Amino acid sequence: MRPSLLDPLFAPAASLPGIGPKNAKLFDRLLGKPEGARVVDVLFHLPYATLDRRARPKIRDAIPDTIVTIEAKVTEHREPPNARSRAPFTVLVEDETGDVELVFFLANHAWVRSRLPVGATRWISGKLERWDGRNQIVHPDRVMDADEFARLPAVEPVYGLTEGLFQRTVARAAEGALKRLPRLPEWIGAETLHLMKLPGFEEALRSMHRPAAPRDVDSAGPAATRLAYDELLANQLALLLVRARMRGLSGRAHVAEGALGRRLETALPFSLTGAQRKAVEEIRADLKAEKRMIRLLQGDVGSGKTIVALIAMVEVVEAGRQAAMMAPTEVLARQHYERMAPLAEGAGLRIALMTGRDKASERRATLAALASREIDIAVGTHALFQESVAFADLGLAVVDEQHRFGVRQRLALASKGEVADLLVMTATPIPRSLVLAYFGDMDVSALREKPPGRQPIDTRAMPIERLQEVAAGLARALANGARAYWICPLVEESETLDVAAAEDRTAHLRALFGDAVGLVHGRMNGPDKDAAMARFQKGETKILVATTVVEVGVDVPEATIMIVEHAERFGLAQLHQLRGRVGRGAGRSSCLLLYKGPLGEAAQARLETLRETEDGFRIAEEDLRLRGEGDVLGARQAGAPGFRFARLEVHGSLLKRAREEAAAALKRSERLTGEENRGLRLLLYLFERNEAARLIEAG
Template sequence: MRPSLLDPLFAEASALPGVGPKTGKLFDRLLGESGQPARVVDVLLHLPVSAIDRRNRPKIAQAPIGAVSTLQVRVTEHRPPRGKGPYRVLTEDETGDLTLVFFRANSGWIEKLLPIGETRWVSGLVEIFDFYRQMVHPDRVVDEAGLKALPPVEPVYGLTEGLFQRVAAKAAAAALDRLPVLPEWLEDQTLRLGGWDTFAASLAKIHHPQQPQDLAPEGQFWARLAYDEFLSHQLALRLVRAKMQTLGGRAQKGDGVLAAKILSALPFVLTGDQKGALAEISADLASDRRMLRLLQGDVGSGKTIVALLAMAQVVESGRQAALMAPTEILARQHFATIKPLADSAGLIIALITGRDRATERRATLEGLASGAIQIAIGTHALVQDDVAFAGLGLAVIDEQHRFGVQQRVTLADKGAAVDVLAMTATPIPRTLALAFFGDMEVSSLREKPPGRQSIDTRAINVERIDEVISGLSRAIQAGARVYWVCPLVEGSEDSDLAAAQDRANDLRQFFGDKVGLVHGQMKGRDKDAAMAAFAEGETKILVATTVIEVGVNVPEATVMVIEHAERFGLSQLHQLRGRVGRGSAKSSCILLYCAPLGETAKARLEILRETEDGFRIAEEDLRLRGEGEVLGARQSGAPGFKIARLDLHAALLRMARDDAERALEQDPELTGERGKNLRLLLYLFERDSALRLLRAG
């Protein structure tokens, strides 16, 4: 149960003074989530994006052009509009003149706001038009009394259509008034080290800044709040991990017979990294503690083989294993890769997805329940209620960041003392690994297996697309197969992005029925058919959206064209490029871009041309774009930090991790004085869902 002290913060935002039901709906659109309206805490933690400095109060003649100034002026003349022109008000001081310009304004309102002969303070952007100083739609027009109430530095909030800055600021002030007196959950040493004030004082400084740096994300007030958010997240991760470990595991040692058969069937030897990761996983499985490990590896580094050998060890010990993938294409790809190797070892495996025929599904469910099927590969269909295992011992979660903690735990709950191995093909910088997978041990695959080809990467202006198509014609005649990736499925009038369907139609004019199409809006069977036709060589060009980003394995594909490459994230470009270079033939990647390129887009394309090291690329992606683009932070299961920014606050995350570990070592149940305060923190940042999961686990 959430402590009653926090109840005022979890009331609906529409209950705030000055908000009400109508404005409340705008806050719901801005800050609410599906099925949940915006609450006071959401308004409180919706921090300003910038500030307007109204402290600059020069005379008219000294007001800087192109900057905000707050000026004391005397109203001298009103000039109502002629026709559709603007309403102009002439003002002056002893140094010069300033024209105030209003478009489509009510004349009675302006006359009342700016009476002739009266002195007023106006604040806004000063510009030059026809050699005269002017201020178009002043932000503020106030008298002396109003000036005293005018904030010297005004916060600027992210808004939605229909919501205005003054309303957002008033709501934030009202939310601050609702904030109860909270105990301090940080240690004195941490506060001194950061030079930090209390949680409440830091929020107040950001919502009511006295100078622009008060609300800078790198400033001390924002840093305090970012640390609190990190600490709540790290505590939740560690509580889940501690619960996993206290639940105890079951030793799954195996005799190595099945693994040996799989290894002998491989056409290559394992890399050093694969052997190292396998040794770590094998030791975890053999111990009596539950495994919770992340296996991260670059595109084509051989994670699937490591996972299969881990699953074989579990089967050797008399139990079952399951591999869950986020999409049906990826699940089927894993099944196609694993089945021949499993057959060579005599392993019985099955595929389970959301669109299996009723008879097939019934047979699969019976096989899993009886233990006849030893390894199940599938989508989230694996966690449905009717799926039961005779003795599940290992859950492998592929592309972990695309699943929520709930799905991971639900699959692990399909058996007793189930070990968990998560995998990701997106190499994760250390900072991100702490944020997204702080409850896991990490094994990394950095080496490429023997035979993997380097990929010739080139950036080409889209104006030269005819040359690219001519080059493809020659490549296809020589036996190549080509991916052509577009950012959208179909065109629209308000977007100039290439659409997959339109591009497929264009290419069919040159290549006829050699062109296939696959995208996320197609039915599953149609997607499978399009992928199969490409894999078997019936089609030579596969036009696709990013549905092929992960897992698709066609070794014969040697050319990747990415249209509007400047619109993709760096890690996503790297993942797409990794669909080629998987066979013995030389491969290339063409990045078609639309000029002019911004600095960030230019940097991305240059980095991609320079290196194929996914770990370096992920670090650069984090630096250039932030965590949301590296792992898709808005997807289910990602932390979705409201305040903290990994690109700015990485050092704070490491501090918070150490703090969380220290706190739980000293008080594992969080029942001491600081522990109770930390529980408040967990509820405040809504990390209590992890607590509920571990209690249920």
């Protein structure tokens, strides 16, 4: 139950002044709350900039191209010749040092006359410009009499808006939300407050919504840092509570001699890297312990995660239990199965594939075999974890591509009372600060080495105007037996437009290369997609035109060329993932990034980073610096923390302190009981880490 002290903040936003029923839907849209915005959502909608109206010069001293607030007398109206004229309504105002023209296009003439009557003194605020040798302000922000000017804040907050909402409406609602803020106990430790020189929570919010100077809304300033720290502290408390809950569920020791694992390793056509061996040892130690394993295995493209996972599954099977691997798509599930089946069967294990596309009779047979322990390892999509699937004795669940599997889902798995150990894999290297923020409930193994024999990839950037040269080079490569991916651009975040772009490019390439060109995109049904991939894998098609569906996991060792069209539209990590589809076989590989100039600063930095390095972990850190954590993780995922205040590229250094403070609090009281922890309990509800808050109550 949320504490009643917070009820005023969770009341509907429509109860605030200036919102009401008319604007409520606009605020719901602005604040991303289709189910209805609350007062807390308005309170947490912080300004991103300010209008500094502290400059109040005489007209002679006013600096062009700055916002000024001047006191002047209205001396002349210059009205358009008639109501239908497109000429502006101009008003001349002056003080003892000079004059300024106020320019109103398509204005309400009656309003201009009433607000600026000839002979009146007014305060006018807006951007001063020089035009044709004269001072002018086009559409002043404010026209005020002396009383209105007395109420004008010297520095005004500037909020993000949605169509139909105005700055003053949002500012008025934020002012109303501030008045609803109850007096809350301090939840940050005195030492942290002193060391970091942080203001109080209420003081920080007031400073942001009522800035006295532009620096008050700076994301690295004291107020924003305080709010970011609050959010990170709530996040770390939640992750540690989830971790304690999942570890608290009785784990089982998987005791095996390791003979099957050794047999599997001997059968491999290559030796494990040092990083793979270290990860295997860490996982084996977890499996042998009585506590439940919750481990994240992250590795760069082609670093060999699947083999590590297979060795872990073999270990569990040898201990007398079953293992399952869940992949986000049928293409990936099938690929994992095809890669693992020969190795598993060679070690004497029974392995099965299970996807949503299985016929009813096949599904029944697989379910029966799982329940009777005739299957040792099951590979599939999320269909594996539906209620109808019953394992005889599941000992290890491996989840591939954790981006589809957030904190909320990990909690759901824990609350079902499953005692299976959990290994979560990702092919996206994640910066250290993001690992702590998003996966702080898990232990982490990282594969930073590539298996021997992986070829370096020659990466080049080229303007898209040289498309004919690219096509000619591709023709020469195909004549020598090469295979190529051609990735089409992201178009306005619209899958329909993405598909249209891919179809257009396919038609263009088929005019040059005929039936050697295949196409795969996200709108195709599963069987058609699989068939297109299979034709490319077998070499029946030589060029595969694709949207980003090939980004993760698809493995065609014979493909040695990757062409990315409009590379400037893609994120760094995504480009790195796409490039990782080549360089998987013995042949020399190349990646061509086609861009449309002129390039912006960030796009240029992305392409240069890719040309310089193939180290996915370095690329991930650079991507975080350029784009922020939401985009790097694709973190609009279900179960992602969804930070409102914390920007890890700015506030990442606060994480370690927040983690230590959260751990110390839970060490004092694992359920945060007592008056001294009341603030932390409120913090969890205030930042809506409700699942974690319920864990405290449930014990």
